Amino acid sequence: MSPRGYDFIDLFQASEKHTMGLSETKQGVEAEMSLVAFREVVKKYDTTITVNHLNFSIGEGEIFGLLGPNGAGKSTSIHMLSGLLAPSGGDILVDGYSIRKQPIEVKKRIGLVPQELAIYEMLTARENVTFFAKLYGLRGSLLRDRVDEALQFVGLLEKAKDKPSTFSGGMKRRLNIACAIMHRPKLIIMDEPTVGIDPQSRNHILESVRSLNKLGSTVIYTSHYMEEVEAICTRIGILDQGKLIACGTKDELKRQVGQGEKLIFEIDRNSVDMLREISEHPGMQQLDESDLGLKLTATVKESPSILQDLLFIIQKHGINLRKLTRVEPNLESLFLQMTGRTLRDE
Amino acid sequence: MRAWWTTVYYECVKYSRMRSLLVILIGLPLLLILLLGSAFNTDIKPAKVAVFNADHGNMRDGITLFWEEAAAGPYIKVLQAKSASEVQDWVREGTVDYGVSIPSDFSLQVETGKAAEWLTYAGRYEEKNIAADAVVNRYLSTVNLQIAAVQILGVMNAGDILKEPSAEDSIVVHNLGMGDSEIFGETSAIQYYSAAYLIMFLLYGGMAAAIALINQRESGTLQRMYTNPSSFRMTTLGVICGSGMLAALQAIVIVVFTSFVYDVNWGGQYEIIALICFLTAAAGIGLGITIASFAQNKKTTQTFFSIIVFSMTFLSGGMMTGIEKMVGGANKLTINHWASTSLRAVMTGTGQTEAWQEIGVLALFALCLLIIAIIRLPKVVKPHA
Numbered sequence: 262m263s264p265r266g267y268d269f270i271d272l273f274q275a276s277e278k279h280t281m282g283l284s285e286t287k288q289g290v291e292a293e294m295s296l297v298a299f300r301e302v303v304k305k306y307d308t309t310i311t312v313n314h315l316n317f318s319i320g321e322g323e324i325f326g327l328l329g330p331n332g333a334g335k336s337t338s339i340h341m342l343s344g345l346l347a348p349s350g351g352d353i354l355v356d357g358y359s360i361r362k363q364p365i366e367v368k369k370r371i372g373l374v375p376q377e378l379a380i381y382e383m384l385t386a387r388e389n390v391t392f393f394a395k396l397y398g399l400r401g402s403l404l405r406d407r408v409d410e411a412l413q414f415v416g417l418l419e420k421a422k423d424k425p426s427t428f429s430g431g432m433k434r435r436l437n438i439a440c441a442i443m444h445r446p447k448l449i450i451m452d453e454p455t456v457g458i459d460p461q462s463r464n465h466i467l468e469s470v471r472s473l474n475k476l477g478s479t480v481i482y483t484s485h486y487m488e489e490v491e492a493i494c495t496r497i498g499i500l501d502q503g504k505l506i507a508c509g510t511k512d513e514l515k516r517q518v519g520q521g522e523k524l525i526f527e528i529d530r531n532s533v534d535m536l537r538e539i540s541e542h543p544g545m546q547q548l549d550e551s552d553l554g555l556k557l558t559a560t561v562k563e564s565p566s567i568l569q570d571l572l573f574i575i576q577k578h579g580i581n582l583r584k585l586t587r588v589e590p591n592l593e594s595l596f597l598q599m600t601g602r603t604l605r606d607e
Numbered sequence: 608m609r610a611w612w613t614t615v616y617y618e619c620v621k622y623s624r625m626r627s628l629l630v631i632l633i634g635l636p637l638l639l640i641l642l643l644g645s646a647f648n649t650d651i652k653p654a655k656v657a658v659f660n661a662d663h664g665n666m667r668d669g670i671t672l673f674w675e676e677a678a679a680g681p682y683i684k685v686l687q688a689k690s691a692s693e694v695q696d697w698v699r700e701g702t703v704d705y706g707v708s709i710p711s712d713f714s715l716q717v718e719t720g721k722a723a724e725w726l727t728y729a730g731r732y733e734e735k736n737i738a739a740d741a742v743v744n745r746y747l748s749t750v751n752l753q754i755a756a757v758q759i760l761g762v763m764n765a766g767d768i769l770k771e772p773s774a775e776d777s778i779v780v781h782n783l784g785m786g787d788s789e790i791f792g793e794t795s796a797i798q799y800y801s802a803a804y805l806i807m808f809l810l811y812g813g814m815a816a817a818i819a820l821i822n823q824r825e826s827g828t829l830q831r832m833y834t835n836p837s838s839f840r841m842t843t844l845g846v847i848c849g850s851g852m853l854a855a856l857q858a859i860v861i862v863v864f865t866s867f868v869y870d871v872n873w874g875g876q877y878e879i880i881a882l883i884c885f886l887t888a889a890a891g892i893g894l895g896i897t898i899a900s901f902a903q904n905k906k907t908t909q910t911f912f913s914i915i916v917f918s919m920t921f922l923s924g925g926m927m928t929g930i931e932k933m934v935g936g937a938n939k940l941t942i943n944h945w946a947s948t949s950l951r952a953v954m955t956g957t958g959q960t961e962a963w964q965e966i967g968v969l970a971l972f973a974l975c976l977l978i979i980a981i982i983r984l985p986k987v988v989k990p991h992a
C-alpha cells in the first residue's frame with residue numbers, strides 16, 4: 262500500500278557507522294555484542310527491593326520477552342532502562358552507552374510504549390504522533406513522512422484526523438505504539454501493550470511486534486500472559502519479585518525444567534501387546550489411557566527419534582492412527598515449578 | 608529551544624479546544640464585570656435641567672455662576688430656556704429631565720428678607736429628579752439660612768453673601784454613580800470591577816499550568832516526554848508557558864472587550880497594564896505549582912487554589928467594596944490588592960510613582976512564588992511520586 266514501507270534497516274546501517282566511530286566511549290567489549298546489557302541493576306524504594314541485581318543482555322534483532330506476574334518489577338526495570346527512573350545500583354548499557362552517564366544517547370535509541378496510555382485526548386492522532394516526533398527532532402518533509410509511516414503501520418492513517426476520544430481501546434493502544442516508533446528507534450520497548458483489549462487488536466499488536474522486528478528493531482516485550490511471550494519472543498526472561506529466575510530461549514527454559522513433551526495418540530482400537538511395547542520404550546516417562554483406551558497420552562523425554570519409534574510400534578500392530586497431537590511443556594508450568602505460584606492470580 | 612516552542616504550541620492547540628475552560632476563564636469574568644459594574648452604574652448619565660432666570664436683580668450674577676458651576680459637575684447638564692412656559696414645555700415633552708424657573712422678583716424677595724422660592728418642575732426619572740432637587744435645595748437652603756442670619760444680625764450686603772452657595776457636595780445620591788465616590792476611589796464602578804476580575808481570573812489562569820502538569824503526569828505523557836532525548840526542562844517550561852499564553856489571551860480579550868463593549872477606560876498605558884497582567888499571571892502560576900507540589904492531585908490542588916484566590920479577591924475588596932478597610936490590613940497580603948490598585952492607578956492616570964511602588968510589591972510577590980515553585984517543581988513533575 263505504502264510506497265515507502267517501514268524500513269528500519271537503512272537507519273541501522275547508518276547508525277552503526279556512526280557508533281563505530283565512537284566506540285572508544287563505549288563501556289567494554291561485551292557491549293559491542295549485545296544491544297542491551299543490565300548489570301547488577303538494583304532498585305530500592307526505602308527498604309523494599311523492587312528490582313534485585315538484574316543481570317542479562319539482549320542481542321540485536323531479538324524479541325526479548327520479560328515475563329512475570331503483576332508487581333514483579335517489569336515496569337520498574339523498563340523505566341530504569343528508558344531513563345525514567347534512576348537505578349539505586351548497577352548500570353544499564355544500550356548500544357554501549359550508559360543510562361547513567363549518557364542518557365541522551367540512550368534515549369535517542371529507544372522508543373518506549375508505556376503500560377498506561379500516554380496520548381493527548383485533545384489532539385488528533387496525527388497531532389499526537391507529530392508532537393512526539395518533533396520532540397525527537399524530526400522536521401520538515403522527513404517529519405511528515407515518518408508520521409504517515411507510523412500511522413500507517415498501526416493502521417490509523419485513515420483515522421489520522423480523529424481524536425482518540427472517538428477511538429476504541431485497541432485503537433488507542435495502537436496510537437500509543439505509533440507515538441513511540443516514528444523515529445525508527447533501534448530498541449522498541451513495549452510494556453504490557455495488550456492489557457485489557459479485544460482479541461483482534463491484540464493479534465494486530467502481536468503481529469506488529471513481529472513486523473517491527475523483521476524491519477530491524479530489537480524489541481523488549483513485557484507481559485504477564487505467557488502465551489503471548491511464548492508466541493512471539495525469541496528469548497525470555499522470567500522475573501519474579503524483582504529477581505530474574507530464568508532466562509533463555511523457549512527450549513532452553515524447558516530443558517531447565519527437565520519436563521518432557523506430551524504426545525497424544527487417538528487410535529481406532531487398542532491392543533495389550535502394543536501398550537506393553539510402547540511403555541517399555543526407554544524414552545517413555547509416563548503413559549495414560551483414556552476414552553476406553555482409544556486415547557493414549559505419552560509423556561516422553563525429548564529426543565528426535567521417539568515419535569518415529571512409537572509410530573512404528575502402532576503400525577506394526579495393524580492399528581490405525583486417527584489423530585496425533587503434540588503438546589510442548591509451557592512456561593506456565595515452568596513458572597509454577599520454579600516459584601510454586603501461578604503467573605496470574607485468578 | 609525548539610522543544611520548548613513545540614510544547615508551547617501544542618499546549619495552545621489543546622487549550623483552544625477546551626471550550627468550557629475558555630468560557631470559565633474568559634466569559635465568566637466578562638459577565639461578572641458587566642453584572643457588578645452596571646449594578647452600581649445605573650445613574651451614570653447627567654440630568655438635563657432647563658433653567659429660565661427672569662430675575663434681573665442683584666442676585667442674577669450669583670445665580671448664573673451657581674448654575675455654571677453645577678453644570679461643570681457630572682450630574683447636571685444645564686439648558687437655558689427663553690421663558691417660564693418653555694421650561695414647562697420641555698419638561699412635559701421630555702426634552703429635559705427637570706425644569707427650574709426663577710421668578711423676576713427673586714432678588715427683591717431675598718433682599719427684603721422673605722423666604723426665597725424657585726419654581727421647579729420634576730420630570731419622569733426619579734433618580735434624576737433627586738439629583739436636580741438636590742442642586743436646587745442646596746442653593747435655596749443656603750440662601751434662606753443666610754436670610755435668617757441677615758434678619759438676626761442686621762443689615763449686610765446680600766449679594767456678597769449669596770455668592771457663597773456652591774453646587775459642589777450638594778448631591779447625596781450620586782456616590783455609587785461616578786468616579787469621585789468614596790467607595791470606588793478615583794475609578795468608576797465598572798473600571799473597579801474590570802480590574803478586580805481581570806486580576807482574579809488571571810490568577811485562575813495561572814492554575815492551568817499546575818493542572819496541565821498534574822494531568823500530564825497522571826496520563827503518562829509527561830513520562831513520555833521524559834523518555835525523549837530533548838530537554839525535559841524545556842518541555843516542562845513549555846507546558847507552563849502554554850498556560851502563560853492562555854493568561855495573555857485572557858488579558859487581551861478582557862481588556863479589549865470591556866473597553867469596546869462596556870466603554871471601560873483602561874487609561875491607555877497598555878504596556879504597563881501588560882506588565883501588571885504578566886506579573887499577576889506569573890504569581891498565579893507560581894502559586895498553582897506550589898499548591899500542587901503539596902496537594903499532589905488535581906482535585907485537592909483545584910480546591911485549595913480556588914479557596915486561596917477567592918479569599919484574596921474578597922479581602923482585597925474585589926467582591927464587596929470597602930471590605931479592605933475592615934480586615935485590618937490583611938488585604939495588603941493579597942496579590943489582588945497590589946495588582947488591582949496598580950491597575951486602577953494606571954486607569955486614572957494619577958499617582959504614577961505610587962503605581963510603580965505597587966507594581967514593585969506585585970513583582971516581589973510573583974518572584975517569591977516563582978522561586979518557591981521552581982524549588983517545588985520536581986515534586987509536581989517527578990514521574991514516580
Ligand SMILES: Nc1ncnc2c1ncn2[C@@H]1O[C@H](COP(=O)(O)OP(=O)(O)O)[C@@H](O)[C@H]1O
Pocket residue numbers: 306311329330331332333334335336337338991992
Ligand atoms: N514509587 C514506588 N514506591 C514504592 N514501591 C513501588 C513504587 N513503584 C512501584 N513500586 C512497587 O514495585 C513493585 C514492582 O512494580 P512494577 O515494576 O510496576 O511491577 P510490574 O510492572 O511487573 O507489574 C510493586 O510491588 C510496586 O508496588
Ligand SMILES: [Mg+2]
Pocket residue numbers: 335336337376452453
Ligand atoms: Mg507493569
